Amino acid sequence: MAKNKKSPLELEEERSARIQITLDNMNKQLIKLDKIKKTYASKAAEAEAKGLETQKQQARSLLKKTLQQEKQINGMVMSIELAVQTKELTSISEAFLQCMDDISADLSTSTGKVNVKKVQNQFMRAGYAQKQQEEKLNQMLDTGDFALLGEMGTEEVSEFDDDIDAMIKDAARSIPGGITGVNKNKF
Numbered sequence: 001m002a003k004n005k006k007s008p009l010e011l012e013e014e015r016s017a018r019i020q021i022t023l024d025n026m027n028k029q030l031i032k033l034d035k036i037k038k039t040y041a042s043k044a045a046e047a048e049a050k051g052l053e054t055q056k057q058q059a060r061s062l063l064k065k066t067l068q069q070e071k072q073i074n075g076m077v078m079s080i081e082l083a084v085q086t087k088e089l090t091s092i093s094e095a096f097l098q099c100m101d102d103i104s105a106d107l108s109t110s111t112g113k114v115n116v117k118k119v120q121n122q123f124m125r126a127g128y129a130q131k132q133q134e135e136k137l138n139q140m141l142d143t144g145d146f147a148l149l150g151e152m153g154t155e156e157v158s159e160f161d162d163d164i165d166a167m168i169k170d171a172a173r174s175i176p177g178g179i180t181g182v183n184k185n186k187f
Contacts, residue, residue, distance in 0.1 A: 019080060026077050033070045037063060041167035042175075048168065049175050060164055067160040083137065090134050097127040 006014075044059035104120035 019084065023077060023080060026073050030070060030073055033066055033073070037066050037070070037167060038171070040066060041164070042171040044164075044168045045172035045175055049172065060168075063164050063167065064158055064160050067163060086134070086137060090130065093130055094127065097123050097130075 040059050040063040044056050044063065047053075047056035047059055100123045101120060104117070104123065
């Protein structure tokens with residue numbers, strides 16, 4: 001059985017579809033994380049209202065991890081978008097270089113002058129350097145720093161603390177009686 005070889009256009013369409021599916025999945029995950037954040041903030045506010053400090057800290061810790069996941073996914077989405085834009089720019093540059101190569105080849109055969117050949121060689125070197133840069137970028141994206149999710153203790157200060165406090169206060173407004181700063185459950 002011989003496999004049908006796919007055209008470059010078909011391969012590009014498949015790559016574009018995979019990229020779009022990945023972006024769609026990431027956006028769905030961001031929507032889920034937003035719902036999860038609201039749940040954890042609500043639980044933290046509820047625990048605070050009931051004077052359950054351990055459960056409040058647990059909810060804050062889960063909220064912090066959710067914010068870290070959200071930041072990580074946003075970073076990945078941005079990396080994909082930047083890579084796609086870089087690829088498009090590279091395609092345009094590649095087409096330009098190919099055009100210049102064709103023109104240089106035509107000029108060198110019709111005029112036989114060496115200086116046009118030098119220009120052609122310079123353009124080819126520039127194309128090679130750009131291709132190397134694209135490979136380095138792809139390698140960086142493949143082995144990127146996407147493993148941010150480490151264990152953080154509840155006492156550690158994080159970049160998310162202000163956001164967490166604001167979310168908990170927001171969630172507390174929906175609790176009957178709200179948070180008054182006084183533990184109503186104390187004797």
